[in-house]
Amino acid sequence: MFEEAQLYSPVSHHDDGTVEVHLGANHPGFNDPDYRARRNAIAARAVAWQPGEPLPRIDYTEGETAIWRQVSHELADKHRRRAHPEYLAAKERLGLPTEQIPQLDEVSAALTGLTGFSYVAAPGLVELREFYSSLGDRVFHSTQYVRHPSEPLYTPEPDVIHEVLGHGNQLASPRFAALTQAAGAAVARAERDETVQVIADIFWFTMEFGVMFDGPDLKAYGAGILSSYGEMDEFSHMEIRPLDLVQMATLNYDITSYQPILFAAESVGHLEDVVGTFFAACDDEVPERMLAAA
Template identity: 35%
Template sequence: MTATAPSPDWTIPQDWEHFTATDHRVWDDLFDRQTRLLPGRVAPEFLEGLQLLDMTRPGVPDFARLNDQLMALTGWQVVAVPGLVPDAVFFDHLANRRFPAGNFIRRPDQLDYLQEPDVFHDVFGHVPLLAHPAFADYMQAYGRGGLRALEYDAIARLSRLYWYTVEFGLIRSGDGLAIYGAGIVSSHGETLFAQGSPSPNRLGWQLERVLRTPYRIDDYQQAYFVIDSFDDLLRVTLETDFGPLYRRLAGSVDIPIAAILPDDRVFTRGDQSHVVETV
């Protein structure tokens, strides 16, 4: 297929027909593996989103069909892009309730890892929660905040919020912890690690703490932050004036990823369904 030049907002036609039988088989293999693994580990809202958006159909989703259902639920839509897009473009899409998804899928020999987000990560990982009103509003608020962060030269700070919530977030669920971040739910290995490994810290989510904590992209996470609810995440984000916060943090020292501070809430796994919180 001849590559389509992106528009000023980097969107391109999905051209669903360009996906091959091998592409659809890769999607189905990844989808089957993750949907077998996730029940009991992922936030219930994620599984509800899969059903509400009829994402159990085989093959790479057709964005036109997917968007009809997503728009009706929360006013969001998925737009195809050739790959990673500039920060300003990405934030503008989110601020206008558009989620950019890479218009390609990994090869069969790349099921366990792909450096650049593909359509499986972007659509399977991110889109189900966009059917949830509070999380959908949070994503739009993040996009608007990103456009403002450009004015403060604070993208590096704000990217940590995205990383530790949208990509690698955990949430309290009953007596335990559930995963919801797209970087976890779309990864077989990280799902097992985030849920079961004793090595990473699982800390109570606190906005300023997150903005001071760097992250790594070359390995499983050393720290996960746990939100109490999507409503609480949205509330704190909407009620915070980020401008003064950026100025206050401008001279602060980053907190090492593996550090535990005296006032951190620490969650320790007792078993698969129960956690103990300590301060």
């Protein structure tokens, strides 16, 4: 299990109307005042946004664009060799640009036509129940900032590269989109926070860090792996376990480092049968049943 506040750097609103993103001391941008000011400015755009308005468009700098370009090109070959065919087909359908950062409204328009998903802008931390419940409506809360230039191939938190290159491509698959929506619908039904946490943990080990066999070959389909240069190299060397809902719901894990234990589905159909069925049937008695079975 993980702490919800680890998902994004917390954001606070000051009395003078300014917005501040609080980076951890080990964040690569912690001692960079220009980067911190940029993060604050981008977060402020999301804070000011209201439903029904056009999504804020960010005038990305050449430096930010260069990071997107580098990551896109570095990941392209790794995706061809190590991503699951379901993801690769979805990536081709979505057709994200590699030379410039797409605006969220552009990605939303493309996804809406493919699977009905759309993006809304998030300044940073999104409360767990709010984030997942929105998935039930096929709405994805996305940050718009870019990772620090000192570590272009790594981010300790989800940035626009993770949200769009990882999740956007994944959500262009009707089957992956349906699983994501089912997780959100399960959270929307849940009354207990413990139930929400179980759903989030199983989502973490599947849609974020899931792997899947393609014949004899192990491939990645989780957005967290597919948006991480280093994790694409390492995932096949980790401890690979078969899908196990109880283990996924009760295993402790650290989202700030490579995942040492991954759970493999035999196929997309297998993932749907095990995880999709769980999301569809999940109720507020699940936490006790999981603990009893652990």
